[in-house]
Amino acid sequence: MIQDIVENLRAVRERKPLIHHITNYVTVNDCANIVLAIGTSPIMADDIDEVEAITAISSALVLNIGTLNSRTIASMLAAGKKANELNIPVILDPVGAGASELRNRTTERLLKEVNITVVRGNMSEIRFVAGLGATTKGVDASEADQKSEKEIGRSTAEKVAKQFGCVTAITGATDIVSDGRRTIYIENGTNLLSNVTGTGCMCTSLVGAFCGAATDFLIAATGGILSMGIAGELAAESAGDKGNGSFHVAIIDEISKLNTETLVKRAKILEA
């Protein structure tokens, strides 16, 4: 497993794929810098008049609904369909799904009209995708009493993966990645990551980077999330007590310095 991830990262750095993003304006700079740091090229373009052309020259398409609006929704749909036509992987980050009707409708529409390759979100976002009626406030306590959070995550990820024929990734204390048949747990990361805005978006963009040079999208999703987790741990070591600003900078530093040796040494992944 880890050797497959290492191979995927090598391919990323060799081919330097172009990663097209239609994403929010809050964390877009970090998303561009993190995909550069891992070894790819970012391109951000959201106008309906060019998204298909930009997707066509790219190796992966990242759709992030963080600050969506009517203009960009149409662009996401058009770019997604073009990507499907050209067999370019599409990565969806349903930011805040469950928090408003607009996000709910848009998430549903994207999943219905576009073949999504990987969907990545936190538990409440993916539970919304699963149609479990999650609120944005996290796991429902009464259900969590009965099953462990990890088990709920696993069954949710598997359900979504089968339902939409896509790799599904839920990030949290334990990250869970599933293609419906195989499910992987990743125990890397640090809760400091939740102190910086956009670490979820950056994680999705890293998944996009790995997908841009992948043969197996379960591996690619795991590689992107694992890279983020390890970078978080290393950034916490080098900058954690300096404060959130330094930690933020250090995340990009660590991704740019991430080598396959560190990846192998620090990875805490296991198949479920």
Add this chain to the structure above:
Amino acid sequence: MIQDIVENLRAVRERKPLIHHITNYVTVNDCANIVLAIGTSPIMADDIDEVEAITAISSALVLNIGTLNSRTIASMLAAGKKANELNIPVILDPVGAGASELRNRTTERLLKEVNITVVRGNMSEIRFVAGLGATTKGVDASEADQKSEKEIGRSTAEKVAKQFGCVTAITGATDIVSDGRRTIYIENGTNLLSNVTGTGCMCTSLVGAFCGAATDFLIAATGGILSMGIAGELAAESAGDKGNGSFHVAIIDEISKLNTETLVKRAKILEA
């Protein structure tokens, strides 16, 4: 006074309120990171189809007109009215008021159609709000000859506070906060803050964070501005001579490490 601020900060960190921003795309990442650093959760959403829903689940609404356009003006009005309906505090940053008819009209309209809880700006912006016909180039010299800048600020802040029934904050060498009855001077800060874009926006966002868990909005506005001033001083000490980029990072660092002890020890506030 300082004890009230300390209590407000404690409530912020305990309740972790959600702070809805409709803001500019220049400094939005810093605004999100600074409200995270102080202990709240940011949410940025500006589409007319979801701003009311997002405001409804938030504890404060920050309206910042830095890069406004016809689409976001309508969203600001809708979100502001929803916030009023639900008794959610609304914080207005009239960035560049006085610099263009669009900003002037929008500032006027927001103040007329929405009950603003706190308005924060620099002297020329708040003078525009006061209808004093300020230019964006600062205090009029001939008037400044006759009164001290602090006195002009005080009377301007009190006038605006009474006129619009809101707390008014003018940030500058001395920050002035007034609810029309009580007026507070804050002598913290550093002029290095003007070397980084968005320190005004971040200050407004911190006011929003304090308002999200406040009982007294004069205290909340003072708390947000005081926090920014002290963080600026500490950042100048830790990173000032490294240059603007490091100082920028250090501001977020210092907000994330700000404790009540530092707040009490360093605060230079007095009631006028």
Add this chain to the structure above:
Amino acid sequence: MIQDIVENLRAVRERKPLIHHITNYVTVNDCANIVLAIGTSPIMADDIDEVEAITAISSALVLNIGTLNSRTIASMLAAGKKANELNIPVILDPVGAGASELRNRTTERLLKEVNITVVRGNMSEIRFVAGLGATTKGVDASEADQKSEKEIGRSTAEKVAKQFGCVTAITGATDIVSDGRRTIYIENGTNLLSNVTGTGCMCTSLVGAFCGAATDFLIAATGGILSMGIAGELAAESAGDKGNGSFHVAIIDEISKLNTETLVKRAKILEA
């Protein structure tokens, strides 16, 4: 030559010109911070209802097509025409020209309807401007076999400069600046600059800053690009091996600390 640049920088810091940007949302924060760091004031405004007013109070206008859309294209045209009317220099960064019909059409339209003072791009973007049919993937190999890249750059820059009556700057391993009569090579910089998103945009913004207090726009363009190159070298020395995030921060640091002595000592410029 270097003394003219030094004088231009002195004028920038004395007059603190306002630099109006209509630019992309990916790197806008860095553009604002870099023009602040060099000593000017940024203003970012893109709504059609205010761009002319904002341009009218500014000393330079930067147009960057990084994330253009139909709304901002109209704003760029209106602001550009207003700038021409008032003899305010207009700096164009045709980001990604050649990559989509939208970018191609917009670049052409801006060059046709607005008198551009300086156009800055990489080789493939400026080759598109020159009508040489460049792809976005860089220099055509068969042609590069016959001439050195530097010579191709020189003839391209001179051709564009004459064709549009503007200063043309091509940044790359060697930066080339020409007004059609005089051509300058700049050998400063580091290839680490390509590891951070927006270093091209920041370079254009620095050109805008120099243009805001310039008498000779060839000097201004050279000054902006030289400053970026030297800041890159210094940032590589102070932060290069820490990683991309620290290098990014250090670029802004170095611009804010750049003095005329360093400029003179490190400049590697020569007239062709």
